[in-house]
Amino acid sequence: MPVREVLFKMERNGVMIDSAMLAAQSRELGEKMLAIEAQAHESAGQPFNLNSPKQIQEILFDKLQLPVKKKTPSGTPSTDEEVLQELALDYPLPKILLEYRGMAKLKSTYTDKLPLSVNRTTGRVHTSYSQAVAVTGRLASNDPNLQNIPIRTAEGRRIREAFIAPPGSRIVSADYSQIELRIMAHLSGDAGLLRAFANNEDIHRATAAEVFGAELAAVSNEQRRYAKVINFGLIYGMSAFGLASQLNIERSAAQQYIDLYFARYPGVKNYMDNTRLQAKAHGYVETVFGRRLWLPEINGANGMRRQGAERAAINAPMQGTAADLIKLAMIKVQHWLETEKLHSRLIMQVHDELVLEVPQAELHLVREMLPKLMCGVAELKVPLLVELGEGKNWDEAH
DNA sequence: AGGTTAAGCGCG
DNA sequence: AAAGCGCGCTTAACCT
Numbered sequence: 001m002p003v004r005e006v007l008f009k010m011e012r013n014g015v016m017i018d019s020a021m022l023a024a025q026s027r028e029l030g031e032k033m034l035a036i037e038a039q040a041h042e043s044a045g046q047p048f049n050l051n052s053p054k055q056i057q058e059i060l061f062d063k064l065q066l067p068v069k070k071k072t073p074s075g076t077p078s079t080d081e082e083v084l085q086e087l088a089l090d091y092p093l094p095k096i097l098l099e100y101r102g103m104a105k106l107k108s109t110y111t112d113k114l115p116l117s118v119n120r121t122t123g124r125v126h127t128s129y130s131q132a133v134a135v136t137g138r139l140a141s142n143d144p145n146l147q148n149i150p151i152r153t154a155e156g157r158r159i160r161e162a163f164i165a166p167p168g169s170r171i172v173s174a175d176y177s178q179i180e181l182r183i184m185a186h187l188s189g190d191a192g193l194l195r196a197f198a199n200n201e202d203i204h205r206a207t208a209a210e211v212f213g214a215e216l217a218a219v220s221n222e223q224r225r226y227a228k229v230i231n232f233g234l235i236y237g238m239s240a241f242g243l244a245s246q247l248n249i250e251r252s253a254a255q256q257y258i259d260l261y262f263a264r265y266p267g268v269k270n271y272m273d274n275t276r277l278q279a280k281a282h283g284y285v286e287t288v289f290g291r292r293l294w295l296p297e298i299n300g301a302n303g304m305r306r307q308g309a310e311r312a313a314i315n316a317p318m319q320g321t322a323a324d325l326i327k328l329a330m331i332k333v334q335h336w337l338e339t340e341k342l343h344s345r346l347i348m349q350v351h352d353e354l355v356l357e358v359p360q361a362e363l364h365l366v367r368e369m370l371p372k373l374m375c376g377v378a379e380l381k382v383p384l385l386v387e388l389g390e391g392k393n394w395d396e397a398h
Numbered sequence: 399a400g401g402t403t404a405a406g407c408g409c410g
Numbered sequence: 411a412a413a414g415c416g417c418g419c420t421t422a423a424c425c426t
Contacts, residue, residue: 049421104421113419
C-alpha cells in the first residue's frame with residue numbers, strides 16, 4: 001500500500017474535538033488578555049496595539065530607550081521572545097508583553113480557530129497531509145496544522161485536552177524515542193553511542209557522563225541539560241557560537257565541549273566530516289533508504305548560503321531517515337488494521353508519533369501490537385524504542 | 399478587494 | 411557577516 005493511500009484514509013478519519021471546551025478557554029484567555037493589555041498601556045504611559053511589532057519597537061526603543069539587543073534581518077530592533085526575556089530582567093513592560101504574546105498565540109491560532117475547522121457533515125477535524133513539500137521527506141499538515149498543537153507549557157497542554165475520543169473509544173499515542181539520535185548512532189556506527197542505546201541508557205545522561213567524565217549516577221541536572229543541548233545541536237549542525245548562546249556560556253567554553261564530545265564519540269566526528277565531503281563531492285546527501293536531498297549551494301560562492309547548505313546536509317539524513325521509518329510504520333499499521341478487520345483508526349501523524357482512536361475492546365491488542373509494528377519496520381544497528389500512552393484525550397495519552 | 403512579505407511563534 | 415534543521419499559521423504592514 002502506498003503511503004499516499006494511508007494519508008487519504010487518515011485525512012478521512014479525522015479527529016474529534018470538544019469545541020465547547022475550546023470556546024471556554026477562548027473566553028478565559030480573552031479576559032486575561034484584556035487585563036494584561038491595560039497593564040501594558042499603563043506601563044507604557046500610552047495605549048498601543050500589543051500585536052504590532054512596529055508599535056512595540058517605538059515604545060520600547062524610542063520612547064523608553066531600552067537597549068537594543070538584536071536586530072531583525074531587515075535591520076529593525078527585534079522584539080522577539082529572546083530579546084524580551086533579557087529585557088524583562090531589568091524592566092517591567094517586556095514581561096507583560098511576553099505574557100500577552102503567549103496567550104494571544106494560543107487564542108488566535110488554536111482555541112479560536114480549531115472549532116472553525118470542524119466539518120459539518122462528520123463533526124470532526126480533517127487536516128490535509130502534504131506528502132511532497134518538506135525537502136527531508138517529512139509530511140506537512142495543513143488546514144488546519146495538527147502537527148503544532150501546543151504541548152510544552154501547562155496552559156498550552158489544555159488545548160490537547162480538547163482532542164478527544166468518542167464514547168467507548170480511547171486516544172492512543174505512540175512515539176519513537178530519541179529517533180534521530182538513534183539514527184545518528186546507526187549512520188555513524190560510533191561504538192559509544194551504539195553501546196549506550198544497546199543498553200537503553202538515558203542518552204543525554206550518557207552523553208553528559210562522557211563529556212564531563214562522570215559516572216552515570218553522578219551526572220548533575222545541569223550537566224544533563226548541557227548534554228541535551230549538545231545532542232540536539234549535533235543533529236542540526238550547530239556551531240560553537242550557537243551552542244554558546246544556547247547555554248549562555250563563552251564561545252571558547254562551548255568549543256571545548258564540542259571538542260570533548262568528538263573526542264569521546266570519534267565515530268560521530270568522522271560521520272559529520274564524511275557527510276560534508278559527500279555533499280560537496282556529489283551535490284546531495286541521502287537517507288538510510290536512499291531518499292536524496294540535493295544541495296545546489298553546497299559549493300556556492302555565497303558563504304552564508306553555503307554554510308546553510310552544510311547544516312542542511314548534516315540534518316537531512318537523520319530527519320529524513322526518521323521520516324522514512326514512520327512512513328513505513330504507517331503502512332504497516334494501516335495494513336494490519338485492515339487485515340485484522342479492526343475498528344481502530346489512524347487519525348494523526350506528528351513526525352515521530354502516531355495517534356490512533358481505539359475502541360475499548362481493541363485497546364489491549366493495539367497496546368501490544370502497535371509498538372511491535374513500529375519497532376519492526378527496519379533493523380538498524382540500534383534497537384528502535386516506542387513509547388505508548390493512552391487516555392480519553394490527546395493530553396492524557398502522553 | 400486580494401495578494402505578499404515580515405515578524406513572531408507553535409510543533410518535531 | 412552570520413551564527414540550529416524541518417514545517418504552517420496569525421497579524422500587521424505594504425503592495426497591486
